[in-house]
Amino acid sequence: MTDSKTPRLDELEKGAWPSFVTEIKKAAAKKANSQDLLDQLELSYKDKIGYWKHGGIVGVKGYGGGVIGRYSAKADQFPNVKEFHTLRVNMVPGFFYTTEALRGLCETWDKFGSGLTNMHGSTGDLVLLGTTTENLQPCFDELAEKGWDLGGSGGGLRTPSGCVGMARCEFACIDSMDFIQEVTRHFQDAIHRPAWPYKFKIKCSGCANDCAAATARSDFAVIGTWCDTLKIDQNAVREYVKGGFNIDALVVGKCPTKALEYDSAKQELKFDAENCVRCMNCIDMMPKAIKTGKDRGAAILIGGKAPVVKSAFIGWVLVPFMKVDAPYAEIFDLITRITEYFDEHAKSRERIGELIYRVGMGNFLKGVGLTPQPQMVSAPRANPYIFWQDEEVVKHG
Amino acid sequence: MSNIDVKGQQIEVDEDGFLVDPDVWNQDIVEAFAKLEDVSELTEDHWKVINYLRDYYKQFGIAPMIRKLCKDTGFSLKQIYDMFPSGPAKGACKLAGLPKPTGCV
Numbered sequence: 001m002t003d004s005k006t007p008r009l010d011e012l013e014k015g016a017w018p019s020f021v022t023e024i025k026k027a028a029a030k031k032a033n034s035q036d037l038l039d040q041l042e043l044s045y046k047d048k049i050g051y052w053k054h055g056g057i058v059g060v061k062g063y064g065g066g067v068i069g070r071y072s073a074k075a076d077q078f079p080n081v082k083e084f085h086t087l088r089v090n091m092v093p094g095f096f097y098t099t100e101a102l103r104g105l106c107e108t109w110d111k112f113g114s115g116l117t118n119m120h121g122s123t124g125d126l127v128l129l130g131t132t133t134e135n136l137q138p139c140f141d142e143l144a145e146k147g148w149d150l151g152g153s154g155g156g157l158r159t160p161s162g163c164v165g166m167a168r169c170e171f172a173c174i175d176s177m178d179f180i181q182e183v184t185r186h187f188q189d190a191i192h193r194p195a196w197p198y199k200f201k202i203k204c205s206g207c208a209n210d211c212a213a214a215t216a217r218s219d220f221a222v223i224g225t226w227c228d229t230l231k232i233d234q235n236a237v238r239e240y241v242k243g244g245f246n247i248d249a250l251v252v253g254k255c256p257t258k259a260l261e262y263d264s265a266k267q268e269l270k271f272d273a274e275n276c277v278r279c280m281n282c283i284d285m286m287p288k289a290i291k292t293g294k295d296r297g298a299a300i301l302i303g304g305k306a307p308v309v310k311s312a313f314i315g316w317v318l319v320p321f322m323k324v325d326a327p328y329a330e331i332f333d334l335i336t337r338i339t340e341y342f343d344e345h346a347k348s349r350e351r352i353g354e355l356i357y358r359v360g361m362g363n364f365l366k367g368v369g370l371t372p373q374p375q376m377v378s379a380p381r382a383n384p385y386i387f388w389q390d391e392e393v394v395k396h397g
Numbered sequence: 398m399s400n401i402d403v404k405g406q407q408i409e410v411d412e413d414g415f416l417v418d419p420d421v422w423n424q425d426i427v428e429a430f431a432k433l434e435d436v437s438e439l440t441e442d443h444w445k446v447i448n449y450l451r452d453y454y455k456q457f458g459i460a461p462m463i464r465k466l467c468k469d470t471g472f473s474l475k476q477i478y479d480m481f482p483s484g485p486a487k488g489a490c491k492l493a494g495l496p497k498p499t500g501c502v
Contacts, residue, residue: 055497055499056412056413057413057415057486057487057497057498058413058487059483059484059487061435061482061483062478062482063484064478064484064485064486064487069413071412083412155463189474189475193474193475193478193484194463195463195464195467195474196463196464197462197464343464344464348462
């Protein structure tokens with residue numbers, strides 16, 4: 001038996017699937033920093049301690065974001081990862097690239113960095129893992145020459161991200177890719193020169209299936225929807241049922257607002273349009289029979305985030321429906337008003353959702369110039385907003 | 398930690414090049430930092446920002462939020478980047494001798 005220097009990491013190479021350890025080892029065959037990364041990680045597994053220091057302020061000229069400083073806490077032992085900074089490269093909306101573009105990116109990264117990448121990081125960016133302070137500027141310059149730009153980091157607008165939308169999907173109610181492209185262009189300054197109390201994320205999904213997970217992962221989620229009613233093709237419904245499709249269990253029973261009913265005598269799917277919340281389940285189950293409405297736009301959800309100051313929040317409705325068509329003047333104006341309010345009122349490390357909890361939804365709406373609407377109630381059917389008086393509590397137990 | 402040489406004197410800085418001890422700050426250090434952060438010439442406007450940051454830090458023990466910096470000095474964020482190409486945190490705060498601003502990546 002040969003003595004491996006990384007017995008713990010080697011365990012993660014077993015099995016018939018890809019392994020990040022295998023990938024780091026391949027990079028380590030070419031680069032000393034990747035070898036040190038591997039060895040430091042092995043030590044972390046052994047000691048059960050992560051050996052990266054928190055933060056660091058590094059960057060490229062003219063930009064306040066896009067580079068994450070990473071320093072090893074064990075630089076004496078692993079000198080080649082003493083500085084091992086991360087670059088976030090702004091991805092293309094929908095993640096569409098030619099192999100040539102990716103080769104160009106990787107060639108530059110092999111030249112200036114570890115050669116290791118995350119594609120894509122959970123921010124959506126193309127993440128380049130590990131380079132020195134000295135190499136940051138020349139690496140960025142070469143990337144810029146090839147047409148790439150950095151993404152966001154720190155207290156500013158983060159790289160906007162969205163689903164593949166109309167380019168690959170029949171459900172898209174809005175052109176999420178075009179919107180992401182344009183929002184990225186329009187708010188360049190806010191991405192590259194972070195100026196706000198904390199991060200602000202914009203994500204866009206073409207429909208309520210929310211493939212970009214915008215509701216949970218973004219402060220400002222743009223979710224494609226429609227304001228008229230579902231289009232049901234009764235003949236196609238019958239075809240589904242004839243084919244053995246269990247419409248009661250899979251569609252009617254799963255409708256969250258009980259807006260659907262199947263009349264088996266008439267062989268007809270009855271639909272209560274007023275109660276439909278446009279969740280997409282029936283469409284997902286019977287795509288040939290049920291389609292989205294024709295008057296399409298987006299719902300805007302606010303406040304989604306992971307924990308820091310308060311717990312994790314799921315975004316809730318801010319604008320039930322608005323048109324989202326180029327040149328996007330109305331929605332850009334809304335984003336500007338919200339981020340200005342955020343910049344003016346938020347405390348350091350407070351997200352917009354937390355700010356709204358602190359100041360109250362009413363004050364926030366007033367501050368950004370929106371009129372309260374019933375759809376803004378975060379859990380309308382679960383929370384009837386009845387305030388019980390003390391004596392009533394006693395009376396009703 | 399490492400040292401930078403300022404007119405023959407060894408000044409201790411952290412890995413990002415910020416002063417370890419804000420009290421050793423002096424004009425020579427500002428000039429040395431200016432070279433490192435691509436500030437070609439220290440104008441009156443630069444000093445306005447630097448002195449503002451120092452005063453704020455002395456009073457509150459932290460760096461001001463960027464909105465406050467812009468409001469109080471009257472410079473837009475773009476002007477700050479024009480003066481300090483590496484930005485308000487990495488550039489201006491470093492020249493003002495503040496310890497590294499903390500914050501999220």
